[in-house]
Amino acid sequence: MIAFESVPVGTALPSLNLTVDRAQLVRYAGASGDFNPIHFNQRIAEAVGLPNVIAHGMLTMALSARIVTGWIGDPSAVRDLSVRFTRPVIVPDDDHGAALEISAVVGAVDAQARTARVDITAKFEGQTVLGKARCVVQLS
16 A cells, blocks of 8 residues: 555556447446446437447446556555546447546545545546546555
8 A cells, every 4th residue: 555655746646548348338237237228239329319339437437446546556445436427438349449548646635534535537539538536545
């Protein structure tokens, strides 16, 4: 675990680049029980006004949180995770999938609780897909 004293406000976490493909959407649907067809059926997605199949919002949130859990080294150190969904991640039916660019910076620290709030930015095609994405972690 990371020591509280070594994490000042402004600390940038190592960036993370991830790919979401259709197979991952199917696996997530099975694990979560979210079988909404906008996540796997292009015809249905387009019928409701989407440009194509979109990733589950909670999947996007979970993938984005990996930047924090990878940095902290212990997923059980996460005390809170919150986001607002601002744009969908469009997942094409190809061999490449959708590229997510994740970055994060320590936005605040709490000396009494020995926690840090990490502000996460998740982008797809250069646009932010999560708003107010924040993760509070316990430090040693």
